[in-house]
Amino acid sequence: MxxxxxxxxxxxxxxxxxxxxxxxxxEAYPSEILNRLESAQLSVVExxxxxxxxxxxxxxxxxxxxxxxxxxxxxxxxxxxxxxxxFLSELERTWLxxxxxxxxxxxxNTDYE
Amino acid sequence: MNKTVSIHLQGFPFIFEEQAYATLESxxxxxxxxxxxxxxxxxxxQDVELRIVELLQPQLSAGKQVVENKHVEEIIAxxxxxxxxxxxxxxMDEPTSETKIKATRRFFRDTDNALLGGVCSGAAAYFNIDxxxxxxxxxxxxxxxxxxxxxxxxxWIIIPPAKTSSDKLQMKGQVVNLENMKTELGxxxxxxxxxxxxxNNRTDIANLFRRIARFVSIIIGVLAMLVGSVLLITTLIFxxxxxxxxxxxxxxxxxxxxxxxxxIFDKSTMIPLAFWGIGLINLSIIGLCFLIGIRCFKSLxxxxxxxxxxVLLLSFIIGTSMAATAGVQFAKSIxxxxxxxxxIAIYQGENxxxxxKLNDTKVSGGYTIKSNGDDLGFLIQKNNILFHGIEVMYEAxxxxxxxxxxxxxxxxxxxxxxxxxxRQIRNISFLKDSIFTINPCFSFPKSTKLRDQKIKFxxxxxxxxxxxxxxxxxYPIIDSISTEIRAHGYITKEGDxxxx
Numbered sequence: 143m144x145x146x147x148x149x150x151x152x153x154x155x156x157x158x159x160x161x162x163x164x165x166x167x168x169e170a171y172p173s174e175i176l177n178r179l180e181s182a183q184l185s186v187v188e189x190x191x192x193x194x195x196x197x198x199x200x201x202x203x204x205x206x207x208x209x210x211x212x213x214x215x216x217x218x219x220x221x222x223x224x225x226x227x228x229f230l231s232e233l234e235r236t237w238l239x240x241x242x243x244x245x246x247x248x249x250x251n252t253d254y255e
Numbered sequence: 256m257n258k259t260v261s262i263h264l265q266g267f268p269f270i271f272e273e274q275a276y277a278t279l280e281s282x283x284x285x286x287x288x289x290x291x292x293x294x295x296x297x298x299x300x301q302d303v304e305l306r307i308v309e310l311l312q313p314q315l316s317a318g319k320q321v322v323e324n325k326h327v328e329e330i331i332a333x334x335x336x337x338x339x340x341x342x343x344x345x346x347m348d349e350p351t352s353e354t355k356i357k358a359t360r361r362f363f364r365d366t367d368n369a370l371l372g373g374v375c376s377g378a379a380a381y382f383n384i385d386x387x388x389x390x391x392x393x394x395x396x397x398x399x400x401x402x403x404x405x406x407x408x409x410x411w412i413i414i415p416p417a418k419t420s421s422d423k424l425q426m427k428g429q430v431v432n433l434e435n436m437k438t439e440l441g442x443x444x445x446x447x448x449x450x451x452x453x454x455n456n457r458t459d460i461a462n463l464f465r466r467i468a469r470f471v472s473i474i475i476g477v478l479a480m481l482v483g484s485v486l487l488i489t490t491l492i493f494x495x496x497x498x499x500x501x502x503x504x505x506x507x508x509x510x511x512x513x514x515x516x517x518x519i520f521d522k523s524t525m526i527p528l529a530f531w532g533i534g535l536i537n538l539s540i541i542g543l544c545f546l547i548g549i550r551c552f553k554s555l556x557x558x559x560x561x562x563x564x565x566v567l568l569l570s571f572i573i574g575t576s577m578a579a580t581a582g583v584q585f586a587k588s589i590x591x592x593x594x595x596x597x598x599i600a601i602y603q604g605e606n607x608x609x610x611x612k613l614n615d616t617k618v619s620g621g622y623t624i625k626s627n628g629d630d631l632g633f634l635i636q637k638n639n640i641l642f643h644g645i646e647v648m649y650e651a652x653x654x655x656x657x658x659x660x661x662x663x664x665x666x667x668x669x670x671x672x673x674x675x676x677x678r679q680i681r682n683i684s685f686l687k688d689s690i691f692t693i694n695p696c697f698s699f700p701k702s703t704k705l706r707d708q709k710i711k712f713x714x715x716x717x718x719x720x721x722x723x724x725x726x727x728x729x730y731p732i733i734d735s736i737s738t739e740i741r742a743h744g745y746i747t748k749e750g751d752x753x754x755x
Binding site for chain 2: 172188189190192193195196197199200213214215216217218
């Protein structure tokens with residue numbers, strides 16, 4: 143396996159967390175979400191977020207509404223649900239723990255070098 | 256010059272180059288395939304299509320009208336390859352995905368290579384044999400057994416056509432992936448081109464054929480609906496109104512089917528069985544007519560057709576087995592034949608005269624026949640059934656006397672039963688002086704049912720003697736064609752005599 147795959151997997155793993163977090167501060171439609179991910183230098187394949195959004199919606203962590211757009215097709219504005227917020231807070235805790243653990247481990251490793 | 260197709264994506268109209276459209280279709284099909292186990296597949300496809308619209312529109316607003324292949328490829332590159340949509344962990348199961356996707360084979364009608372409905376070519380694709388063999392086998396079976404015609408139409412109705420590329424691949428039992436899909440699409444494009452070329456050359460002929468085909472299908476549809484409607488109305492009338500159409504009178508009125516069934520079956524349980532069995536068979540045929548009829552006008556979803564055919568088949572099977580049970584029971588009850596004979600008179604005079612007894616003929620039990628001359632069948636009375644018409648046979652006598660024998664015959668479930676039924680037949684005919692008065696009607700009790708009861712008279716005639724009927728010699732007379740003596744006669748209830 144090349145490193146690209148591993149990188150892609152790492153990105154995919156945290157994508158859910160990032161999207162929920164993004165939507166916790168206000169609704170957004172898919173292209174907007176993609177733009178924000180891109181501007182944050184978190185490059186993901188667009189295709190991955192459509193199944194992800196639908197899955198999160200089916201888990202009732204997200205909800206959406208249709209809105210007309212002046213410049214194109216109607217847009218699907220996603221917003222976070224109450225359940226989504228609970229889920230997000232759990233993810234946040236896990237993320238912090240992970241971050242701590244990872245940085246501890248990796249810094250130890252660099253010490254050895 | 257490039258051909259274009261006009262399509263709608265999520266309600267937005269676009270004009271695509273042929274190649275661009277092929278790329279897009281295979282892309283979306285591949286997406287569906289990868290995501291087929293995903294919950295909310297349609298929603299994801301919708302999202303992707305909306306995104307495609309969103310990405311296409313700015314490209315076209317810059318003065319461009321037609322979506323080119325490079326546009327589609329750019330968009331696919333942006334949105335991502337189908338494999339990226341798949342599992343959470345791309346790359347890990349990617350190499351095995353090829354082997355994981357089972358090549359499912361499904362029976363589709365191959366409308367691309369069809370002569371008629373594509374049933375044979377579909378079967379050929381399914382079994383992976385040459386279509387010529389399938390057609391040959393079908394034709395031989397059709398000509399030999401003669402059942403294939405209806406079967407073909409039933410298969411035409413229930414088997415869905417291979418519409419999409421993935422259908423066509425499944426029809427051939429190939430794995431549905433992007434590679435195969437491209438090949439299939441490529442051949443589809445070629446086919447389209449070929450057809451378009453051919454169409455240009457003979458557009459008029461093709462249109463004519465298409466119109467004829469449409470016309471024929473409408474005719475078939477209308478006919479099927481018509482037959483179905485007539486059958487339906489008839490069946491409903493039979494079930495609910497019970498028309499008295501059978502010319503066997505009860506109190507001056509004809510009898511209905513269920514009244515007749517009472518006179519046919521030994522066991523009363525068989526009557527509703529036969530009645531509703533026939534009704535169910537009729538209803539399933541009616542249903543088939545309507546299904547064919549509707550199918551000729553509009554396309555039905557295969558689900559509706561499957562359910563419809565299932566219900567119809569079930570009701571046909573149930574109806575047939577009900578009617579068959581009753582039929583077997585009836586066949587058993589008429590299995591044996593019984594005949595009895597009795598000498599009823601001897602006459603030693605010169606010539607015998609037969610005279611019919613017509614009006615107010617008394618039959619057994621003190622009943623009186625009121626012959627009104629226009630009833631065709633038999634007469635059902637309170638306890639008896641009355642039949643008309645009596646056969647007379649002549650033979651040479653062994654002595655110098657006329658001997659008159661009465662023969663009663665009937666069917667029954669056993670020989671004893673048949674003999675019993677034959678013994679129940681009553682007829683009053685008598686000899687007085689030189690006149691043998693024949694009553695051309697006979698009766699038997701209703702309880703013995705209709706068991707092909709018959710009465711014959713056998714008359715032995717001494718040599719050089721004759722039999723007369725209403726002043727006319729009826730025996731012996733020579734047939735002008737066969738030059739043999741006519742030895743049979745028949746007396747109708749009106750008293751008309753005919754010999755042969």
